[in-house]
Amino acid sequence: MGSVDLYEYFQLLQQLKLYSNVPKDLIYSLQSYTGLVYTSELQNRFxxxxxxxxxxxxxxxxxxxxxxxxxxxxxxxxxxxxxxxxxxxxxxxxxxxxxxxxxxxxxxxxxxxxxxxxxxxxxxxxxxxxxxxxxxxxxxxxxxxxxxxxxxxxxxxxxxxxxxxxxxxxxxxxxxxxxxxxxxxxxxxxxxxxxxxxxxxxxxxxxxxxxxxxxxxxxxxxxxxxxxxxxxxxxxxxxxxxxxxxxPGELIVDKIKQHVSNYWIMAxxxxxxxxxxxxxxxxxxxxxxxxxxxxxxxxxxxxxxxxxxxxxxxxxxxxxxxxxxxxxxxxxxxxxxxxxxxxxxxxLSIKWIWNNMKSVFNAFGIVVIKEPEQQQTNKIPRHCVLQLQEDTELAERTLERISNSFERLIKKAEKQQPYNLMKLLEGSTGFRNAGKFDSRHVPSLLLEEPLSCWSLPLVTLTTLAISLPNIQKARIDSLLSGVSEGMVYVTTVEENLTATDDHVIIQKAAQTLWLEVEVYQKWLGNKLRKADPQVNTGGQIIMWFRDTAKNMITGQESTDTRGQNENSKFWSISGTSMHRITETILFSHHTRIDKVTDEELFEQVSSMITQILFACLANLPQVIAVKCHSSTIEEREASVYAAAQLLGETMQIINTLQDRELQA
Incomplete structure (x- = not known):
């Protein structure tokens, strides 16, 4: 558009040259403005x-x-x-x-x-x-x-x-x-x-x-x-x-709550x-x-x-x-x-106002001896209140506001309690036999024995439970929902208590396997409940999982099934867990596995699952205490917030665990 205007300007100059009565000095003067017109057009374009x-x-x-x-x-x-x-x-x-x-x-x-x-x-x-x-x-x-x-x-x-x-x-x-x-x-x-x-x-x-x-x-x-x-x-x-x-036996929810509340005030x-x-x-x-x-x-x-x-x-x-x-x-x-x-x-606390009033009185020579008594409207330990200046205290209503924010978070978290998980734990007798899912009589197929954890056997047992035939779908869905909620807290416990490099590898393998089981209803690429058309009973399914896991570990499975080399460790860890657990189940029944009903196997596997959950969740008070304390001052408040949230969600579970301990 700018070039058209410049062109018209040139045409106008050419027309002026045709008129004899137009002074040449004027035309030369107008020609000198050509550069300015061009610069102006460029500026408009830019x-x-x-x-x-x-x-x-x-x-x-x-x-x-x-x-x-x-x-x-x-x-x-x-x-x-x-x-x-x-x-x-x-x-x-x-x-x-x-x-x-x-x-x-x-x-x-x-x-x-x-x-x-x-x-x-x-x-x-x-x-x-x-x-x-x-x-x-x-x-x-x-x-x-x-x-x-x-x-x-x-x-x-x-x-x-x-x-x-x-x-x-x-x-x-x-x-x-x-x-x-x-x-x-x-x-x-x-x-x-x-x-x-x-x-x-x-x-x-x-x-x-x-x-x-x-x-x-x-x-x-x-x-x-x-x-x-x-x-x-x-x-x-x-x-x-x-x-x-x-x-140790007196660790109840009220004391845990007070402990978290103190750190909440500190943070x-x-x-x-x-x-x-x-x-x-x-x-x-x-x-x-x-x-x-x-x-x-x-x-x-x-x-x-x-x-x-x-x-x-x-x-x-x-x-x-x-x-x-x-x-x-x-x-x-x-x-x-x-x-x-x-x-x-x-x-603006009472003590702050009183200290300033005393300064004024002292300036006029008035001696003040007795100080007003402060009403303790809350039971916040004073050592939990961190102040830069000792002579200036926070107002009581400020401390009350901080304390009330903690109570509101607890009540809000209580409404988010894992009801499916608690329903799953109601029928359990505790965790006295939690180690029976992994028998030491089963020989290891690996040169290096994998570390023990909670999440991997939990996923493995859930895989077996939902694969058993002739079980009502409602019972399987209820078990799957309870384990799904429990895995969140199991992962939290493991991340805070067993965070070594070797444990992290196993925990990542368990999380990957759980995603495959929960979302895709598969175990290492095999469709659950459709493992083999010739496998009809629960005992046969247990043996099929044992044999498949053994083949994966020993390398007898085809390379197409085994997958790429970078996944071999994941397959090895998952296969080892499945092999040990299935061998343990078969060893507990000796030669009677064909006579055991699917219902009995489901009850046995479900009992193992709840026992593992009890054994793991018994560490929740310790995890909450760990999350209360953060080493960096910038992340301290967020860490205590997470501890309070976890406490509110699991208060009923902790009470149930303590009741089972007292009964034992």
Whole structure:
């Protein structure tokens, strides 16, 4: 299109040359503008994608807004009014997205003559202030290396932004007041643009203050984590000693619950994000965010009368950016302001108020001896409350709120108890004979004896149970549902108690085999219940599995059945488990296997399954205690949350296990 306009310009020059009354100097002068016309046409062609770049900026801004909204909803749902950063965090990806969202104030060359263009450029800086205030608690989630790296990256981004805006203030890109005024723009437009430069300077000052706050907070976080870690280890030792004083037979759900509750308090009060949210720097950033949003509102009010005044290369996308980032500024300010008010409520305890009143009284020479008694509204052990400063205690209502959040999680988890698993365990007599599924009289077919575990024999026995003929489908489905729920907890127990490399290999083999059995109703490629047309009875099925497993181990099976070399270890582990279990079942019946009914075999295999489940799930209290304690401070709260969730789901199972132990 641009080349056509240039062509028409040449045609016009040629026509002028035909007229004798046109001065040649004028024609030569018009020819000298050919380069300018060509440059202008190129510039128009190059600026055609700019509105789509504006949409790209909008999408990046929307991503930041949605993650901030997700943090708001997460805080409200969990009643954490200090709104921890779970989704809007500081990392390389988020810094890249933020850099894209800041494209307008970073742009040095494109002029922004329209009111909307100027408002969008300034509004981006206000949006940046809101995002920085939201990102402050996210610093506490980073370890030392990540903290240094990301603070440097954030500092480079902010300094570049500030320098670019200062350059634009100097060159007039931010404010085109003089140019517009001399070209006859109305007074209202002049008034709007006259405020852009002071507001830009205020935004630059606020961005620099936020950078200083983030840098100082990063230094404070490193030291604060060390202090909190020392106090946590001391509280952890106290909790371990208290647990050792308990008798082994007295480990009941109430004591486990109290143990988890103590670690819940330790993790909540020792959360570095919680410390940042209660700090004065968080309050300062919240105030700055509120001021920046107020400036953004002022900009919007001055721009309402000229919402269609966009004259830059971004065209209509400048208005979209302005509206989107204004919404982001408002949304982004809600969390920092809430942290300001929440920080006061967290620290306004009776003792804190009394200590400050005593300071005032002492200043006037009034001696105060008796201190008011604090009513202990909860039974939270004080050694579980981790505080950076000993003279400042959290308010009782704050501790109550933390304790109540634990109770709510337990009650919510209780509604998710594995009912099929509990129904399966009801008919069991316990786990006194749990080892009978693997007889030591069965010779091993491997040079190296595989390690024992719970998940692999559980999957193997379930495979045998659902393969037996003449069993009602409802009973098989009930067994399969119970084992399916039990496998979740069996895997959790093994991951926390037997996490060696050799055990992990067996556990992965069991998980792969279970997926094949549960979903595809197959065992190592063989369709269950249709193993061989000539296999009709339960005893014959047991022998078929034994012979097939033996052939797999000894290598007598064809290479097509055995599979690729990388799967040979998986086949060997699975085949060994099947061979030992089937040999054990056959050995228990000696030569009577043909006379044993399918119902009797199903009951025997089901009993072995429940005994294994009981033996494994008896370790749940130990697993819960292990999950309460995490070595890294950043992951501690999530680990305790998982322990509380596991406790709530398995409380009835633990009670059943203890009842069976007492009966034994």
């Amino acid at each position: 600026s055609e994608p700019m509105p789509w770049i504006g949409i790209y900026i909008t999408l990046a801004s929307l991503f930041c807004i949605l993650t901030m909204v997700a943090d708001l909803l997460h805080g409200l749902r969990n009643r954490k009014l200090w709104f921890p950063c779970k989704y809007f965090t500081l990392n390389a990806a988020s810094l890249s997205v933020i850099a894209v969202a800041m494209k307008l104030p970073m742009d040095l060359n494109n002029s922004m003559p329209g009111d909307v263009d100027q408002a969008a450029k300034l509004g981006s800086m206000g949006f940046m202030c809101s995002m920085l205030s939201n990102l402050l608690p996210a610093l506490a989630t980073l370890d030392s290396t990540e903290l240094v790296t990301n603070i440097i990256g954030l500092g480079v981004l902010l300094i570049t932004l500030v320098v670019n805006v200062c350059i634009q203030i100097k060159t007039g890109v931010v404010s085109n007041t003089n140019v517009q005024y001399w070209f006859g723009v109305d007074y209202y437009s002049y008034k709007v643009n006259s405020y852009t430069q002071p507001i830009a300077i205020l935004y630059v000052a606020m961005l620099l203050m936020l950078l200083i706050i983030h840098a100082s907070s990063a230094l404070a976080i490193v030291r604060s984590k060390q202090i909190l870690e020392m106090k946590y280890q001391a509280a952890h030792e106290t909790a371990l000693k208290a647990q050792e004083l308990q008798q 909540a009060t020792g959360n570095p994000q919680f410390f940042i949210a209660c700090s004065t720097t968080s309050c300062a950033s919240g105030i700055i965010s509120a001021i920046s949003t107020l400036l953004h509102v002022i900009i919007i009010l001055f721009t309402v009368g000229s919402l269609w005044d966009f004259k830059s290369d971004y065209k209509w996308s400048a208005l979209v950016i302005l509206i989107t980032q204004f919404i982001g500024s408002v949304v982004g300010t809600m969390a920092p302001l809430s942290r300001c008010f929440a920080a006061l409520s967290f620290k």
